[in-house]
Amino acid sequence: MFHRFCRRCAEPVCGRDRYCENCGGWVADGLRDHIEVDVGVAAGVSDRGRRHHRNEDALALRDVDGLRAAPGSAARGAVLAIVCDGVSSSARPDEASETAAEVAAEALVTALRAEGCPAAATRAAIHAAGSAVAELADCGAAHSSWAGSAGVSRGAPACTFVSAIVSDNAVTVGWVGDSRAYWIPQTHHSSAPAHGGSVPTRLTSDDSWLAQVIAAGTLSPAQAAADRRAHAITAWLGDDAGQVNPHVVTIETDGPGVVVVCTDGLWNYLDTVDELAAALPAQALQAPLDAARQLVEIALNSGGHDNVTVAVLPVVSPGQPAPARQEGRR
C-alpha cells in the first residue's frame, strides 16, 4: 500500500481533505507529483512529468497473498497492478484516474480471494471502476472533496484503464483506452537463442484513433501518426463512455520475466515492444522498483511531455511463456 506523506513532517496524510494531520500543510497535488509504490514482489512509479502542472495518472498495486491459500485455485499467489491515465480534456481527470485505480484494486482483491478467476475478476473490476468514475460526474464541482481540482465544468471525469494480475504461471491483463501492458521474458537478456513465445510481447492494443485507422488500412502508420487525431482515444471509463467493453487477455508464462504496465507518458518515447525491452534494466526481475524508476527517468529525460506511470511485476517461476490467448471483444 502507498500513503501520501507530508514533505515537512514525513507523516502520512490521511483522509479526504489532503491536508497534513500534523502541520496542516496542503499536500494533495505535490504528493502526487512523484509516487512510488513498492509491495516487494512488484513496484511502480508515477510522475507528473516536466510539462504538466499536475499528475493525472494513478497507480495501484496489491500483493494478494491470501490467494495462496485459496483451495482449487491454479494460482499459488498473485500480485496485481492498475494504471489509469486521466483524460485531460475531462473535468477532474486526476480524481477519475485515482478513483478507477483504487476501486478496481479493491474489487480485484475481493474477487480473486472469493473465486480466483483472474479474467472474470478483471472484467468485474473494470465495470466497477467504470461505474465509480461515472458517479463522479453526478457530484460535480460543488461536492468535490478535492479543492485542488474543483472549478471549470468540462466533460464528465474520464480515464483510461489497464490492469495486470500476475501469478506464478499466468498473466491476465485488462484494459480500456491506450494505456499498455507488456510481457518481457527474462530470456531476451540472455545470449541463448530466442524460441517460441519467449519474445517480448505487447499484451494490449490501444483503443485509439491511430490504432483504428492503421488496422483498417485507410492510412499508412506514418500518415496516421502525423494526424492531429493520432492520440485521441476511442474508449475510456466515465459517464459519457457509453457501454464499456473491457478487453481481457490471459497468457500462460513458462519462464521468468516481467510484466510492464504503463501510460502513454512512457510509450510515447518507447513505442515498440523491442524499444521497451531494450530499455528495461537487466535486473528488473530482482529489483522492480529500480526498473520502474529507470523507465520513468527515460521518459523524463526524453522531455517528460506527459504524466508518466510505470509498474513492473516480476514473474519468477521457471519455464517458457505460452502464446497469448485473446479474450473479450475487439
Next chain:
Amino acid sequence: MTSTPEFRGAVHQNLYLAHGAREAHAVITVDTQQDLVTKANAPAVGAAEVLILDCSGSMGFPAEKIVKAKEAACAAIDELRDGVRFALIAGSVGARMLWPAEPQLVLADPWSRAEAKDALRRLEPAGGTTIGAWLRLAGELLGKHPETIRHAILLTDGRNEHEPPEQLRTALRDCEGIFSCDCRGVGTDWSVDELRTISAALGGTVDLVVEPAGLADDFRETMAGSMRKAVGDVGLRLWAPVGATVMFVKQTAPTLVDLSARRVDSGPLTGDYPTGSWGTESRDYHLCVELEPGEVGEEKLACRVTFVHTGADGTEQPLRQVFIHSSPDGSAEEFSSARVRAMWTDDLAQSTVVNDKVAEVTGRAELAKAVQDGLAAHHGGDPDLAIDCLSRARKLAEEVHDDNMLARLDQIYDPDTGTFRLNRMSAQQEMRLDIESTKTTLLGRG
C-alpha cells in the same frame, strides 16, 4: 426520522495572508435546519427545567414585582410539555425547594403543573440574595438527568450581596456543562455584569425586564424557546496544526460570548468549546488562529471545525453537518468539516482584502467594547472618556448597520452639540445599552 437537527455551516474568510503574516481569521456561520427540528420537537429528546425565583425581601417592594414574578413562573410552567422533568427553587439567603418539597425533578403533567402553581402562590418574599447557592441547588437537581437537555431560568431583582463573590465563582465552575441558564433581571437594582457573567458561563442569555408586567411574556417565550431545543451538549471541536496557537474562539451571534477560556482538550491537536443545546437557530463564530508563516505560494490548513454531541454516557454521538466553502471564483464546495485555510501571497491586492463577514464581526466586537468602555468611564467619573467611547460606538453602529444600537445611542445623543447627555441617561437606558451591546441581529438569516 432522525431526531437531531442538521448543522449547515459556511466558512467566511480571506484565505490570502501577506508574506510573513501569522493570523488567520474566519467566521463560521451555522444554521440548524428548521423542518428537521420541528419534526424532532415533540418526542425525541427529554428535557429538564428548573425555575429559580428570587424571593428575597426586595421582591416585595413594590409588591407588584413578586406578584408578576409568580405570574411569569406560572406562564413558564404552562409552557412545559408533558414528560418534561421540572422543579421550582425559591432563592433568598440559601436556596430551598419550592416545589416539589424533595430535592428532585418531577415529570410535568396536568396534575404536577397545577400543584407547582399552587406552591408558587404561597410564596412570600423575605431575606437576601445568594445566587451561587441557588445555582448550586439547580445543578444538584439537573445533574441527576444527564440524558436530558438541562435548562434553568433565573429571575432576580438584585445583586449577589449576601454571599462572598467566591461562592458564586465556584458555583459557576461547578455548574458549567451541567445546565444552561437564561438570566432575567427585573427592575434596575441588579447588575448587568453579574448576570452576564452567569449567563455566559452557563451558555444562556441575559435580559432586562423593566416592567414586572412584561415578565410573563418573557418567561413564556424563554421556556418555549427551551422546549424547542432538539440536541443538547454540543461542542465546537477545533483542530489546529502543530505550532499553531488558537488566539480566540468567540460566538458573535446571537450574542457575543468569548469561548476561548472554556476549551477542553480532546486530542493532541484538538480542543472542544461548549456551545450548549441547539434548536432551530443561527449562530456565528469568529475564530483566530496564529500560524507559523509559510512560504509565498504555500497553503496550510489553519484549522478544521466540526460540531460534536456528547451523549449522557459521555460518548460522542454523530451530528449531521455540512459546511459550504465558497471560492473567490464563485464556485462552492461542501465538506463534512469547516476548514479555515491560509495561503501566503506577495500580492497585496489579495492579502489586504478583509472578508465582509469578518469585518462585520470585528466591528461588532469593537462596538460592544466601545459601549462597555463608555459606560465604565461614565461610572468611573470620566465623562470625557465616556463621550469619546460612545461617539466611537455610534460611528461603529452606523458602520455595521446596527440600527437597534444606533437608536439606543441616539436617545442620549445631542445632535446639536455632537455629544452625549450622560447626566440624562436613566438607569434603565444604561442597562439596556449594556445588555444590547453584546447582542447581534442576524440579518437575512435564520
